[in-house]
Amino acid sequence: MATQVDTERIATRAAEIAALETRRLVERTPASEKLHRRALDSLPDGVASNFQAGDPYPIYLERGRGSHVWDVDGQEYVDCHGGFGVNVVGHAHPKIVESIEKAIRGGTHFAVTTEKTVALAEQICDRFQLERMRFVNSGTEATMDAIRVARAATGRDRIVKMEGSYHGHHDSVLFSVVPESAVLGLRNQVGGESAGSDGTAYTTQPTSKGVPRSMWHDTIIVPFNDAKAVEDVCREHGDEIAVVILEPVMMNVGIIVPEPGYLQALRDICDRYGVVLIFDEVKCGATIAYGGAIERFGVRPHLAAFAKALGGGTTIGAFGGEASIMEYVTKGAAQQGTFNGNPLSAAAGYTALTEVLTRDAYEHMGKLGTMLAEGCRAIIAEHGIPGHAVDLGAKGCVSYRREPMKNYRDFLEAHDELFYASYPWMVNRGIFMTPGDEEQWTLSVQHDEADVQRYIDAFGEFCAELMK
Numbered sequence: 233m234a235t236q237v238d239t240e241r242i243a244t245r246a247a248e249i250a251a252l253e254t255r256r257l258v259e260r261t262p263a264s265e266k267l268h269r270r271a272l273d274s275l276p277d278g279v280a281s282n283f284q285a286g287d288p289y290p291i292y293l294e295r296g297r298g299s300h301v302w303d304v305d306g307q308e309y310v311d312c313h314g315g316f317g318v319n320v321v322g323h324a325h326p327k328i329v330e331s332i333e334k335a336i337r338g339g340t341h342f343a344v345t346t347e348k349t350v351a352l353a354e355q356i357c358d359r360f361q362l363e364r365m366r367f368v369n370s371g372t373e374a375t376m377d378a379i380r381v382a383r384a385a386t387g388r389d390r391i392v393k394m395e396g397s398y399h400g401h402h403d404s405v406l407f408s409v410v411p412e413s414a415v416l417g418l419r420n421q422v423g424g425e426s427a428g429s430d431g432t433a434y435t436t437q438p439t440s441k442g443v444p445r446s447m448w449h450d451t452i453i454v455p456f457n458d459a460k461a462v463e464d465v466c467r468e469h470g471d472e473i474a475v476v477i478l479e480p481v482m483m484n485v486g487i488i489v490p491e492p493g494y495l496q497a498l499r500d501i502c503d504r505y506g507v508v509l510i511f512d513e514v515k516c517g518a519t520i521a522y523g524g525a526i527e528r529f530g531v532r533p534h535l536a537a538f539a540k541a542l543g544g545g546t547t548i549g550a551f552g553g554e555a556s557i558m559e560y561v562t563k564g565a566a567q568q569g570t571f572n573g574n575p576l577s578a579a580a581g582y583t584a585l586t587e588v589l590t591r592d593a594y595e596h597m598g599k600l601g602t603m604l605a606e607g608c609r610a611i612i613a614e615h616g617i618p619g620h621a622v623d624l625g626a627k628g629c630v631s632y633r634r635e636p637m638k639n640y641r642d643f644l645e646a647h648d649e650l651f652y653a654s655y656p657w658m659v660n661r662g663i664f665m666t667p668g669d670e671e672q673w674t675l676s677v678q679h680d681e682a683d684v685q686r687y688i689d690a691f692g693e694f695c696a697e698l699m700k
């Protein structure tokens with residue numbers, strides 16, 4: 233166990249590395265810096281989405297091929313960012329390119345359902361054990377519509393959400409996504425009303441300005457991996473609660489896996505109280521297993537939301553589940569969208585699910601993921617780094633906390649200064665990573681052992697430097 237002195241020394245060393253490597257990054261990426269300055273005149277922060285911002289500025293990419301990407305300075309990287317988990321097919325996969333080229337020649341958009349859209353719906357239902365599904369265009373829309381349909385089906389308004397989970401940027405779920413440690417522990421400060429099974433208080437904290445105060449009351453926050461907390465909330469407010477929504481594997485805080493029995497316990501509680509259980513599989517569906525978390529953990533929710541990897545790299549989202557709930561889209565719950573089921577996304581998604589993301593592909597990505605996580609684990613052990621590695625199919629990460637995490641509060645204890653030193657270090661050595669410590673690596677069918685070894689080597693050099 234690292235002593236206080238060790239921890240302080242590592243933090244000092246991390247700050248030195250971060251400063252040096254950031255200077256190197258700036259020297260290597262003048263074209264990104266220039267494009268950033270230009271972009272600031274049209275785009276707030278110079279990016280298309282808040283999540284694309286980064287320090288000292290974002291690295292702007294020009295193209296991708298296979299498992300590699302190139303930035304606007306012409307620098308080449310192994311892509312471990314994976315477009316926030318979209319690119320399990322890798323870049324410009326020949327089969328995906330062919331399917332999109334063919335679809336484009338037949339017309340890019342009709343706002344009329346095509347045969348390919350129906351075929352993709354059949355694939356998604358089959359793969360993720362859904363009785364009925366509808367298309368949307370993003371993960372945000374998928375969870376938004378799933379919640380609306382669940383509210384329509386139950387005639388109730390309130391939702392239960394896990395502290396530290398991200399479900400997109402619609403108002404109902406923009407609570408307690410990244411609450412600061414300073415505000416935690418203030419019971420019922422702005423409308424939440426729950427406690428963990430150890431008695432810790434949980435509160436509803438808006439994550440964004442602009443979320444109406446009138447909505448704060450409707451979202452109740454509980455800790456992940458604590459079925460009793462959900463049971464207690466349901467016992468007290470069951471007839472008001474429409475939804476329990478969660479990422480079955482938390483993936484916006486590094487990675488936190490569900491404890492054995494937790495997901496089934498939630499399903500049983502929801503059944504008892506007539507609450508709709510929604511799995512947000514936007515990140516884990518089609519990455520952690522062929523059939524996502526539903527297959528990997530063997531628990532079926534009432535509804536599930538998908539996006540990201542489902543579309544073979546194109547814009548897509550979907551949600552679905554039990555027919556008796558989904559039928560509310562034909563009984564008054566608004567579910568629509570001009571681009572839903574767009575032919576280009578349908579073609580790319582269909583090819584991805586039927587020809588690229590096969591069971592063999594998951595075996596390949598699983599082997600690479602294990603090689604990467606085990607490589608990192610060995611390095612962590614060798615140098616005594618306060619960290620651990622998680623291995624989950626195409627997804628995995630190093631979190632700078634010695635013990636695996638159980639919930640969001642554990643994530644707050646991680647040594648984020650180590651991440652902020654590792655980020656420029658890895659990028660400067662040709663490993664393209666996400667700029668935030670809440671993310672994880674995404675591997676693709678086009679990655680190979682040489683890519684993984686490059687990551688392991690760069691990480692090993694980083695840890696050696698840190699402990700010098």
Ligand SMILES: Cc1ncc(COP(=O)(O)O)c(C=O)c1O
Binds near residue numbers: 399512
């Ligand atoms: C678990 C989860 N749900 C929903 C979303 C929102 O998806 P999108 O960015 O496509 O709106 C994300 C995005 O990262 C996510 O991680």
